[in-house]
Amino acid sequence: MRLGSFVMAIAGLSVAGGSVYAVRNYISAQAMQVQDANASVVRVLAAAHDIPFGHAIEGHMLTTIEWPASSVPPGAFTDRAEVLGQTGGEPRRAKARLAQGELLLSTKLSEFGEKVTIVQTLGANTRAMAIKVDAETAVGGFVTPGDYVDVLLTQGRDSEIRAVTILQNIRVVGVDQSSDEQSDETAIARTVTVEVTPGEGQRLALAQKAGTLSLSLRTLEGAVDEPLESVRLADLMREVSPVPETEKRRTVRVRRGTGDVQFVEVE
Structure with missing residues (x-):
């Protein structure tokens, strides 16, 4: 026992x-995993609150957030001095509107002292061109920066008036003096600035001299662009040629000496 x-x-x-x-x-093992996880996290700079387009970047606008080191985007900032520069020096500016919590990237900030204009929002080999509009031709003021529109030309007089779509899927980069794509304010604009290629700019310049331009606001869903033929007033009125009345004919009875009777139709 x-x-x-x-x-x-x-x-x-x-x-x-x-x-x-x-x-x-x-x-x-758990402690080692925690240490490894902590070692793979980087503190990067982000917007502490919304920063408008073109606004100078100041210290109170910055905050830091943890980000996995393996997925830090190119151009992210980890040092506040890289964003703020020297005290009293020229600031960096936002080249696009930055939302609260959004990472600060070099592509979204100007260089120190660099002027920020609408040019920074244009794509490669494109131009900004203004169109004169009013309440009727600019969708009642509902066109805002960032929208996409079609451009229509109306020309002619009386029964010869016609309309044709000259440009499709054109980005609006500014309305009057505003280029803020996050603005939800509507107003009756006098000019709308659009982004076009050099060829589209030529067509737009000619169209403005030829007649009245109107904007058609496009849907957010994908749309298929197809060539559109011009529409005339007659197409809208659906004119139909009148059907000629049945011609009246007269009948003449002819008696012959043989006793035969023949009917002949005459007009």
Whole structure:
């Protein structure tokens, strides 16, 4: 009995020791994972609140957030001095509207002292061109920067008036003096600035001299652009040529000496 008890005690101690060793290894492994996770996180600079387009970047506008080191976007900032520069020096400016919590990237900020204008929002080999509009031709003021529109030309007089779509899927970059794409204010604009290629700019310049331009606001869903033929007033009126009345004919009875009777139709 004493030998059996001794063996059982030894076995119990072995199990307990093994359990302690296993728990200690598990805790150590978890601690190592936490350390590895902490080591793979980078603190990057982000916008502490919304920053308007063209606004100078100041210290109170910045905050830091943790970001996985393996997925930090190119151009992200980790040092406030890289964004703010020297005290009293020329600031960087927002080249686009920055939302609260959005990462600050070099592509979204100007260089120190660089002037920020609508040019920074244009794509490669495109131009900004203004169109004269009013309440009727600019969708009642609902066209805002960032929208996409079609441009229609109306020309002619009286029964010869016609309309044709000259440009499709054109981005609006400014309305009057505003280029804020996040603005939800509507107003009756006098000019709308659009982004066009050099060829489209030529067509737009000619069209403005030829007649009245109107904007058609496009849907947010994908739309298929197809060539459109011009529409004339006659197409709208659906003119139909009148059907000629049935011509009346007269019948003349002719009696011959043989007794035969012949009917001849004359106009």
